[in-house]
Structure formats: structure tokens, C-alpha cells
Amino acid sequence: DQQVKQNSPSLSVQEGRISILNCDYTNSMFDYFLWYKKYPAEGPTFLISISSIKDKNEDGRFTVFLNKSAKHLSLHIVPSQPGDSAVYFCAATHRAQGAQKLVFGQGTRLTINP
């Protein structure tokens, strides 16, 4: 049972344009969502997060949007840079179950083309 889904295994975007990565979840108990970035041979690196009481969180070039009614979140990267090429994972957790237990999506490989 895949509770967090990233339906696009890969995405290719031109440098300078907007990258939009999508994530859907099925468990309505999730109340905290995160995005991680992973380079080859490295562990995931935390990027940005959002609590279920918000619908938007922004940090520099990265913005995460949460649509609770649709159980959908997205990560926007503007403008996209070559160094953004990596695999992006969305993750979710809920406090009742112990917040350190993250449920991850399958990941989306983002490639930024010069």
C-alpha cells in the first residue's frame, strides 16, 4: 500500500525555468510533509517542509504547496539551476504515530538542461 506517491519517475526542465514536482498521499492522518533531495552516493538532504495547518511554505527558490482536500503537495523550484539535478523525494509523517517515522514516495529524478 503506497501511502505516498510520486507518479513521475523523471522530469526534465530547462535551466532558468520552473520545475514542478508533484506528490500525492492517501493517509489523511499525515500532518507534516517534507521534501528531500538526493545526489548519487549520498544520503537524502532535507530541503523544505510544511505543516498541515499551512498551504504554502517558501524558502528561497523553493516553495512547497499543500492541498489537503486533494491530498496533494508540490515542490516548485524557480529558477531551476544545473545543481538542482538530483532525485527528489517527498515524505510524510503524523504525530500520533511518532513523527520520526517518515513515509517516502518513490522519488522523481529531476534533470536541469543548460
Add this chain to the structure above:
Amino acid sequence: KAGVTQTPRYLIKTRGQQVTLSCSPISGHRSVSWYQQTPGQGLQFLFEYFSETQRNKGNFPGRFSGRQFSNSRSEMNVSTLELGDSALYLCASSWGAGATYNEQFFGPGTRLTVL
């Protein structure tokens, strides 16, 4: 400040053997979580330890076990290895545990290959 370290980085075992992986968290972090990453299943939560106690457990068979020491270092053990256990095993540490999320910092992982 040193990051999360995992040893060994690469490991090759044969079916039926057992393996122990080690994780040293960031200094001051007391929570250690383990994840398994495979191409088919993505990143899956194995278990979390805080103050030498297992706080959360994922849906893995009893062959997967772990422990945490008083200095917060953690080990995970897999007994009677199966081909399907081939994966990247990631360890993540955070300051606290429980109902409030504390940002997790991941190590580089241990790549386990079972032949």
C-alpha cells in the same frame, strides 16, 4: 560538526549469512532511524531508536533488528540474508523523538549486496 557516518559503505554477503551495519549520529543527536532503499520499493522505514529504546518499527520481518548504545550509536542486524535484502541502508539522526518532528540528517548509506 561531523555528519552522520555509516560503516561499512559497501558490503557483499551470501544468502543465509547475517550482517551488522553501524551508524554514528551527529554529536548531540539522540534519535537514530534506519531506512531501506530499493529500486522497487523506494525508501522504507525500518525502525527508530531513542535513548537506547526502540520507539517505532516499520513493517519488516523479525530478521531485521537493531539496537542503540548509550552514546547514541546504533547498529542494525539482518539475519539469514535473502537476495531481496540487497539494498542501500540509510541511517538518519535527529535531536529528539516522539510527536514533534525533528529534522532528520541522513548518512551516506551502506550498500549491501546479497549473492
